[in-house]
Each structure stands twice: as structure tokens, then as C-alpha cells.
Amino acid sequence: MSALGVVTLKKLKRKRHDPIDQVGAWLTRVLRGYVNYHAVPDNLKRLAGFRLEVCRAWLKQLRRRGQKHKMTWALFGRLAEQYLPHQRQVHPYPSARFAS
Secondary structure, eight states: OOTTOHHHHHHHHHTTTSOHHHHHHHHHHHHHHHHHHHOOTTOHHHHHHHHHHHHHHHHHHHHTTSSSOOOOHHHHHHHHHHHSOOOOOOSOOHHHHSOO
């Protein structure tokens, strides 16, 4: 099973024909929630992989919207930059967080 999860993939498949801004806003919330929970030090590479997996899944669904897909990675890159946030460290190291 992928890190994206079966439930999220099924929801993305159901939202395939929704307007791009609605799906982008939903994916922004999904990514932001995942990053806020998992953004600990030394985990940013894993979060970048998760964002890439979300990008691949969304691009696949956008390409399946019609018989002639014209969505390339170059065109999709603008959508990804607009809607999908990049990873960032949210939580400090435990030594800094629990220092008294």
C-alpha cells in the first residue's frame, strides 16, 4: 500500500471530474494535515516523496478526464506549485522542544 492511502486514492478518483480549483483546495488540506503531523526533523525527504506521490496521482486522474489528455508535467507543474504546499519543518528537535 502506498503512503497516500487507499481511501485518499479512492476519493481522488471520485473527484476526477470536479473543477480543478476544488480538487486542488482539497489536496492542499490533505497535504497540509499530513505535513503538520509528520514534519519532524530528518523527515523532510519522506515528505517530499509524499508530495511527489500526490502529484503523480493527481496528474493521472487529470489525464483520465478525457480521451485526449494534454496535461503534461510542464503544465501540471504550475498547478502543483499553486495548490500543493512544499514540505517544511514544523516541529523542532526534541532537545529544543523539551528543554527547560
